[in-house]
Amino acid sequence: MxxxxxxxxxxxxxxxxxxxxxxxxxxxxxxxxxxxxxxxxxxxxxxxxxxxxxxxxxxxxxxxxxxxxxxxxxxxxxxxxxxxxxxxxxxxxxxxxxxxxxxxxxxxxxxxxxxxxxxxxxxxxxxxxxxxxxxxxxxxxxxxxxxxxxxxxxxxxxxxxxxxxxxxxxxxxxxxxxxxxxxxxxxxxxxxxxxxxxxxxxxxxxxxSGLLPTAVVYSRDRLGISAPNVLEDSTGTAGKELYKYSGLRLLVVSGGRIFLLHDGWTLRNGKVVVLPDNPSVRIEYGNPESK
Structure with missing residues (x-):
């Protein structure tokens, strides 16, 4: 024993x-x-x-x-x-x-x-x-x-x-x-x-930055994105507005946020667009070659 x-x-x-x-x-x-x-x-x-x-x-x-x-x-x-x-x-x-x-x-x-x-x-x-x-x-x-x-x-x-x-x-x-x-x-x-x-x-x-996936953002509310080369269009009706933002590139999705770069982004003059990852915005992603 x-x-x-x-x-x-x-x-x-x-x-x-x-x-x-x-x-x-x-x-x-x-x-x-x-x-x-x-x-x-x-x-x-x-x-x-x-x-x-x-x-x-x-x-x-x-x-x-x-x-x-x-x-x-x-x-x-x-x-x-x-x-x-x-x-x-x-x-x-x-x-x-x-x-x-x-x-x-x-x-x-x-x-x-x-x-x-x-x-x-x-x-x-x-x-x-x-x-x-x-x-x-x-x-x-x-x-x-x-x-x-x-x-x-x-x-x-x-x-x-x-x-x-x-x-x-x-x-x-x-x-x-x-x-x-x-x-x-x-x-x-x-x-x-x-x-x-x-x-x-x-x-x-x-x-x-041009090789990153493209991102087109749709929102019921106006987001007021002022980054360079980002275009804002109103695609909804008079009673139901829908705003579209193009000219963006996907950087990363993390921490409940979506990080986007604009076309022509640079370290000196570039801006990083941060949006909430929730149903308030809808984003369509595409290949870098697509416009």
Missing amino acids: SEDRSLADSRWQRAFDILAVIGPPLTVATALLVYFGWARTDAQAKAMGFDVSLLGYSVQDLVLRSIPSLFVPLVWLLIASVLWLATDTFLGGQRTAGHRTAQIRWFAMLVMAAGAATAVATWLVMILQPERTLLYVPYVMAAGVLLAAWGLSLWRRSSARRGPNFLAGPRGLERTLVFTLVTLLLFWGTADYAQALGRRLAVSYEER
């Missing part, structure tokens, strides 16, 4: 260990996806002249809008993680077998020094020459911190000093500090990259 209980406790312990390893990175990845989606949308909305809160995107919407932009970086990150895991496993096997311990220690010191130098150099560049800072600098700094932490860990494991209390005290705090620092750097880099991408998307709408 005690053996079964011990086996069950061991299984639960392994499950908790797996959650402890997977949980924090998965939480950070999800938070980064949400933050990236919000920062990109916020920069795009500001460049186009309205506030991001009008869109009313949910957390799921932000994550789904982040994945296409982050697909390639995430693939490269996973490839780098697999290569790191394979290298660490190989070196661990060599150390366990007692082979090339000195070489492994030298390699660990080299990795630790390279990672620390990379992190410090990028930090100095950002302080001394902030105008020359590139979007990927926070990611380079985060990679340097991770390399330094891995080199230190590898050096400890390959060290001949294997006492049970050797640097055991601060390791939990050390991991927490490294994890926190890398997380902050990732959010920093994500904010810069997302804002740049959001502004680029706003510019792309200026270049391809």
Whole structure:
């Protein structure tokens, strides 16, 4: 009976260990996806002249809008993680077998020094020459911190000093500090990259607004849309007015609102028309080629 209980406790312990390893990175990845989606949308909305809160995107919407932009970086990150895991496993096997311990220690010191130098150099560049800072600098700094932490860990494991209390005290705090620092750097880099991408998307709408679906708005009440190139026609009878607005393009439908651009929309002089998504207006959509 005690053996079964011990086996069950061991299984639960392994499950908790797996959650402890997977949980924090998965939480950070999800938070980064949400933050990236919000920062990109916020920069795009500001460049186009309205506030991001009008869109009313949910957390799921932000994550789904982040994945296409982050697909390639995430693939490269996973490839780098697999290569790191394979290298660490190989070196661990060599150390366990007692082979090339000195070489492994030298390699660990080299990795630790390279990672620390990379992190410090990028930090100095950002302080001394902030105008020359590139979007990927926070990611380079985060990679340097991770390399330094891995080199230190590898050096400890390959060290001949294997006492049970050797640097055991601060390791939990050390991991927490490294994890926190890398997380902050990732959010920093994500904010810069997302804002740049959001502004680029706003510019792309200026270049391809003519490729958006056409929208013809019908309303019983006069809407008074004053955007350029928007034509207002009265198509109803004298007793039952019906107003028609043409020259509009569909941008997005979200948060109970319909966002429209006018023909010839530009960042400098363009206006975003926002209408309620309810039966008070009727909208006919068409292909960009149709008039």
